Amino acid sequence: MVKEFTDQTFDKETAKGVTLTDFWATWCGPCRMQSPVIEQLAGEMGDKVVFGKVDVDKNQATATKFGIMSIPTLLIKKDGEVVDTIVGYHPKDVIQAKLEQYI
Incomplete structure (x- = not known):
């Protein structure tokens, strides 16, 4: 269910929805x-949502592009535009509530 995004695939995988x-x-x-x-x-x-992971050690270009300084960082995009960023560990209900704002 959770895709592995790389520097090469990130933009395409997060362009829509x-x-x-x-x-x-x-x-x-x-x-x-x-x-x-x-x-x-x-x-x-x-x-309703595409879920993916980016290993910051293997995909430094993407992490640098979005200014990822702390991990875990959850980046929420809608139609290719960053709409929210969540830094640090968060429980399911917090993340779900954030996502539902953009669906």
Whole structure:
């Protein structure tokens, strides 16, 4: 349900509709806590929102482009434009409420 976005695929994958991208790294403890929440939301909202992950260590160009300084950072886009950014770990209800504003 959650796609792997790369520097090469990010712009195309997030160009249409509502997308949530989780900027993360394998060594990041809070990122490992956030991942199951994102996967659960993808299972519940996957028909309304495209969910993806960007490994900041492997895709530094995309992370730099959006000024990602802390992880996890969740970037919400609508039709290719950034509409919201959530930094740090957040519970499911907080993220879901943010997403529903843009659906």
